[in-house]
Amino acid sequence: MLRLERVSAGYHGGTVLHDVTLQVTPGCVQAVVGRNGAGKSTLVHTIAGLVRPYTGRIEIGGVPVAGRQPHRIARSGVGLVPQGRRVFSRLTVAEHLVLAAAPWRAATPGAECWTVARILDLLPRLAARLRHRGDQLSGGEQQMLAIARALLGQPRVLLLDEPSEGLAPDLADRVRDLVGGLAATGLTVLLVEQQLHHAIEVADRVAVLEYGRLVYDRPTAEARADPATLAAMLSIATVATPPAPGPAADFRADTPQVPRPPSKG
Ligand SMILES: Nc1ncnc2c1ncn2[C@@H]1O[C@H](COP(=O)(O)OP(=O)(O)OP(=O)(O)O)[C@@H](O)[C@H]1O
Numbered sequence: 001m002l003r004l005e006r007v008s009a010g011y012h013g014g015t016v017l018h019d020v021t022l023q024v025t026p027g028c029v030q031a032v033v034g035r036n037g038a039g040k041s042t043l044v045h046t047i048a049g050l051v052r053p054y055t056g057r058i059e060i061g062g063v064p065v066a067g068r069q070p071h072r073i074a075r076s077g078v079g080l081v082p083q084g085r086r087v088f089s090r091l092t093v094a095e096h097l098v099l100a101a102a103p104w105r106a107a108t109p110g111a112e113c114w115t116v117a118r119i120l121d122l123l124p125r126l127a128a129r130l131r132h133r134g135d136q137l138s139g140g141e142q143q144m145l146a147i148a149r150a151l152l153g154q155p156r157v158l159l160l161d162e163p164s165e166g167l168a169p170d171l172a173d174r175v176r177d178l179v180g181g182l183a184a185t186g187l188t189v190l191l192v193e194q195q196l197h198h199a200i201e202v203a204d205r206v207a208v209l210e211y212g213r214l215v216y217d218r219p220t221a222e223a224r225a226d227p228a229t230l231a232a233m234l235s236i237a238t239v240a241t242p243p244a245p246g247p248a249a250d251f252r253a254d255t256p257q258v259p260r261p262p263s264k265g
Pocket of ligand 1: 037
């Protein structure tokens with residue numbers, strides 16, 4: 001469980017996030033959408049400890065973490081997939097994975113540990129690129145690698161900062177399927193997106209950040225039924241509301257798909 005209560009944060013005394021209250025339950029994808037500069041990255045950086053909140057409470061699994069160092073927050077079970085992927089251009093895929101692997105970290109009780117073997121099973125595209133350097137990967141492969149790296153830290157809460165940015169639609173779809181499958185294994189997922197349609201296809205709830213304030217937070221089904229409100233908040237002409245996703249269909253061999261546990265009901 002990830003919980004934020006009246007969190008305010010910013011830079012050099014200026015406030016970017018104002019009184020943000022948000023709760024994400026395990027197994028759910030909470031999307032936060034907003035325009036450029038709304039404060040989305042500041043939100044994930046504040047949860048991850050890269051920005052120190054001025055006020056408010058942040059809890060991971062009931063444990064307060066606000067103000068802790070980023071490495072301690074990571075150890076509490078927070079994995080960050082940063083905007084722009086931030087893979088190392090000179091390191092190979094294999095080197096990235098070996099450096100990130102932390103199987104000794106306590107995972108969620110009862111949850112299967114993320115190992116390099118399990119990651120490669122999930123992401124066969126990475127398995128085929130093990131000797132490639134970061135700068136030799138496509139944008140989609142870099143994104144998979146960034147997610148793999150975060151998973152190897154054994155997170156309970158996964159923060160994804162615009163994972164679809166710059167990806168072709170089919171690759172963005174694969175990332176979306178991967179994120180949905182990860183949540184289905186019990187991970188708590190906070191997905192920051194600028195593009196509402198990327199978020200709405202995978203999220204259980206959709207929140208809108210406007211000038212650093214959370215002005216909307218509803219189940220996705222309600223958001224789909226209310227496209228005009230979302231369009232107005234995001235200053236876009238229309239909201240594409242694709243049909244609600246059905247049960248998992250067939251996936252191509254190299255499409256990442258996390259084995260799903262029994263339905264949450
Ligand atoms: N390191 C920093 N120092 C000072 N100001 C910053 C810093 N990082 C971000 N800001 C400011 O905070 C505000 C919110 O930025 P943030 O990156 O959180 O927005 P965002 O919603 O993620 O935007 P985008 O969709 O363009 O990535 C902006 O006004 C930005 O200029």
